[in-house]
Amino acid sequence: MKNLNALEIISNIKPTKILIFGYLSYILLGWLLLCLPFSQSMNVRALDNLFSAASAASTTGLVTVNVGESYTFFGELVILLLIQLGGIGYMTFGSFVVLSIQNRMSGMREDICKKTFSLPEDFSIKRFIKLVIVFTFICELVGAMFLYSIFVYNNEPNPI
Numbered sequence: 001m002k003n004l005n006a007l008e009i010i011s012n013i014k015p016t017k018i019l020i021f022g023y024l025s026y027i028l029l030g031w032l033l034l035c036l037p038f039s040q041s042m043n044v045r046a047l048d049n050l051f052s053a054a055s056a057a058s059t060t061g062l063v064t065v066n067v068g069e070s071y072t073f074f075g076e077l078v079i080l081l082l083i084q085l086g087g088i089g090y091m092t093f094g095s096f097v098v099l100s101i102q103n104r105m106s107g108m109r110e111d112i113c114k115k116t117f118s119l120p121e122d123f124s125i126k127r128f129i130k131l132v133i134v135f136t137f138i139c140e141l142v143g144a145m146f147l148y149s150i151f152v153y154n155n156e157p158n159p160i
Helices: 006-011 015-035 046-057 073-088 090-102 107-117 125-155
Strands: none
Touching: 015 046, 015 073, 015 107, 046 073, 073 125, 107 125
């Protein structure tokens, strides 16, 4: 019987299955973190935590509990990170980290990214991922500046 190492096993898995496993792992990790006692300011059922984690990772925004009342700052941060990772995308974020560290991606990772975004084979996935991250950061920064100015304006004492 032939011995297979982990890389050979992973390289034989179809890109779609790796994508599904990636999102499921995000959701399960978020669910576990939301179930921790210091994530909750009041008792939240495990099923509600799972729903909140899945909803955040899929960026639907649906919840079964009041997030502000039910979770501590840590729990809210977990939900925020799941929203961020879900919005940017599992493979985009993972590939960006790999590009930042190694400045290259494996052929399998490029295939998965191309499958994720339905890109043509000759498309430069590295440039695309960098542009996605930069564009996302700029949009979030501009949005945060607008929201900050609105919040500051609404919290100023009324001179009347």
